[in-house]
Amino acid sequence: MNILEWVINQFYAIGSDFFYKKFVKDTIKAGDINRGVLQEILQGNSKTVYGLLYEFEGIRTSVDYKRIVPLTSYPDYENYIEEIAAGLENVLTSDEVNYFGLSSGTTGKQKRIPTTAKTRKIINMSMMFLQHGSLSSALPAARTGGKGLLLMNMLQSGNTPVGIPSGSGTSGGMQSMKKMLHYFWTSPLEVLAIKDQQVANYLHLLFALKERNLAYITSPFPSSIVQLFGVLEKQWVEIIEDITKGTISSRLTLDVEVREQLEKQLKPEPIRAKDLERELSKGMKAIAQRVWPKISNISCVAGGSFGIYMDRLRYYIGDLPVFSAVYGATEALIGMATNVNDVSYVVTPRSAYFEFIPLKKSDNMNPKTFDLDELNVGEMYEVVITNYSGFYRYRMGDVVKVVDYSHQSPVIEFMYRKGQLLNLAAEKTSEQAVRYALGETTKASGVILEDYTVTLKIEDVVGHYLFYIEINELVISATKALEMKSTLEQCLGDANPRYRAGVNAKRINEVDIHFVQTGTFQILKQELLKRGASLNQVKIPRMIQDPSLIMLLEKNIIT
Template sequence: MSSILLSLLTTIAVRRKEEFIAQTHHLESVQNQFLLTLLKTYQNTVLGQKWKIGEIKTVEQFRDRIPILPYSFYHPYMEQISQGQANILTSDPVVYLNLTSGTTSKKKLIPVTKRSRKKRQLVNQVAQGFLAEAIQKRGISLGKMLLTSSVKLAGYTQSGIPYGPVSVGDLRLSNFLYKQIFVHPYQALQSSDSLARHYVCLLFALQYPYLGVLGANFPVLALRLADYLESYAEELIEDLKTGTIAPWLPLEPPLRASLEKQLKPQPQRAARLREILKAEGCLTPQLAWSSIGCIVTARGGTSSFYFQRFPAHFGDTPVFGGIYASAEATFGVYSDLNDDHTILAINSGFYEFIPQEQWEAEQPKTLLPQEVKVGQPYRILVTNYNGFYRYDIGDVVEVVGFYHQTPIITFRYRYKGLLSSTTEKTTEYHVTQVMGQLQQEFSVPLESFCVTLSEQEIPPHYLVNIELRPGYRLNNPEYFVTRFDDKLKQIHTSYALKRKDQVPPPRLRILAPGSFAQVRQRLLDRGIPESHLKLPHISEDRQFLAGLNVEQEITA
């Protein structure tokens, strides 16, 4: 039954991919039609009437009449929506409110309708079609997916609209067929406790030696899943043998009872896993499931830093990005394995690009997708069925090529996510590249890192805060921080120029073990959902790492 279901879903996905490829040959007409259809659909909404969008007949009129505005403009309208008022930003009823993570800015609520959900699902299907093609070329067969994302809502508005992380909404709003692709029961995602949810999902997945896909919202969460498997291997194998769930696990009683009914003792599979554990000394995902076809997780931006740790847990399993999206919009679709590039999702939104020379303008001049140039960075704007018009999410993308007529883009960093001792504007992308190279040069894996600024000096020093992986030691920290300085100069021209006489030398701070676990817990305590938690690798907040134990500090 499961193979028939997977075959059906793959057939649908491949068809959607072919339809999308056909659209990429006609970029301008597809984008124009998308915009004009959206404006007609939303012309009688409160915001549509305010801007008289029903009178707009061309793309040029749209760009002339509609201003580029931040989320703060939309906030009062979101308040009306949360109170239950209809037809505010969307003519369709709001069925869910995406809650942004708030890791790098204040939390936001984003309206989701059946229509906007359908557009996002369409891009997901296109991505699945590309994945099926890429996997087939490698001679890999895909089976069911292991995914440990929570489906717990954050709550309901006073008018009864459910809200929570976008991943929760995606899972809860998925149709019945897609909920069957998991190697574990959909119920296993309902536990509010992170350990319990991961443990139970792993337990069900370990029943099957031929797992197809491992999914995680971000690479760091895939590594956490591997850590859970390796830390609780003995307990998982024992539970697999007996067909029970460990009594010490903090699992809600009704949920425990329901899940245990679906478990069966697997003594032979448990014995095989115990042999692997004894022979290897640990149980990694690669050892537990040698058949994993791919890992689906976010690519681009800072992901490469975490991918350096993947081989130890996943071997050479390829990584697929799925879709490039946020709570507010969908931007791109990945088309191949181990590739950071995405094809602009021209069937999901109307897009504009702000060239770098216009970034400081209050109302910048924009380029259309057919006007962008390869090798250039742009801030990307979107107009979509979530109710946004010319919305600047703050993502900086680089155009790296074209798929027929359609731009191929790569996410680089968040525009306002900058670090400056003076005016050099160092990005998270810059420092992640540097730290990735230093891990290899010094053969020392990092648990995590974050570059901040010193508090007392003017101008401040860069503080390169690192935590080493357990069991590792940095033998020459003085040379490490010198190489950080050298490499940042090589890839960041503004830093190199201002380091000559304006920016003081950086300092290395080696943090005590467990430091970034403390930072992570602080963010969780602030209400950031675990499945969307991203530890920033640069921060202008001088108190971001306050209270952590610094074992050693060295100046370049």
């Protein structure tokens, strides 16, 4: 670490302490602070089209706000967003919309989430400072700083007709921070702009393995880290050769200019290569600690549907602490982790105004909502946000469970997203999208879908979805089975472009189908009833990970 990097790390540590202490102080009066955020948002946007419609200027309390302004979902904003994308100002927010974060759709149409400089600042300060302050408090070994390996990208999808860029929420954040990236992370900017994830992972490893004192690995999701180590497991001999010679393998498909820029940053390191070869030749178990002796933690979201990756991840990282960092979405930051090896989050009172709908009432026409200091420990709620970017009383669809309180701020665990089914690589394919894809597939094939479920197959570096499908035909020819598989892949991409993007970037392998015998799902229901499911409410789970249930399905495969 040179002098400049040392100074930056010291400044980083001081800033992180400041933000974390402020966050803890905020939790003491979380309810009042959060309602203050609401007033700030309403007064700041009172002259917008939306603010004038609901007379924001006259709203003085959260009770009035809930009475006057309706609960909303994304379709309520589509016309407004079209106007913003066309260049109109002061529509949903008085601040300029300078980015659209792209979310997933269900029939090929992605959501565009407005982002302003203020919302970007909230996210960036939390990701850069608050996250590190919270981690340092929970794990003093992380306080020393140093460079880490960051598994994200800066890819953007395009621009609106008036030039507003769009892309994933994390890509937008990375773009705004790119001048600082090389002080904190090992991968050059060029690597963060590579579309092919397997090529990018090879290069992430090449530069990270050169860093003897790597401090941590961070990624939004554990699946990305598992894939990274999968590349190491399969290609370490080639990577070692590149480190020895200071080159980049000719087998990697790279633009000439990008290759030249990256190779300028490499030099032969035969001694480091020998050290790495000695450890890698012993196998991949707990390899992270053996190639990076000073690594202190892994940062990624470990809860919710991502829990399925943790056993595989543990194989590579051994007993390294895992920090689940932040719980957030394109729309807003929601919570901050305060402990390692824990999947709960303390709600951040200043990032948005939060309301919570009791899950048992969430299907009501106009359910009552509660502020963050009014929740019951042990109960589940649907999250509703009002953010600084123009979404008001917005139903995110996230379901959380309150497990504790930190002063006045609830400690929550993410349970699931309503309607969401597939999320192997953060593509967020909803159950509606899956039903659409299956419906189009069976219609094109002239068969009737009797029932289905899905499981994840992640034995390889890149996982894929395996559908178990029961149709009205007892025999399926190999040709027809291949045709249906191809159609299903196409229709899933049509239903959710982020799924197709994941396949194109090699973060997800193409879908597979197993056809099962007639009556298989009735047998599955009987098994669920034996386990205690109610006869009136037993449902086929649309996502299955239980090994015994998968074995039942496998025993009934016809092709």
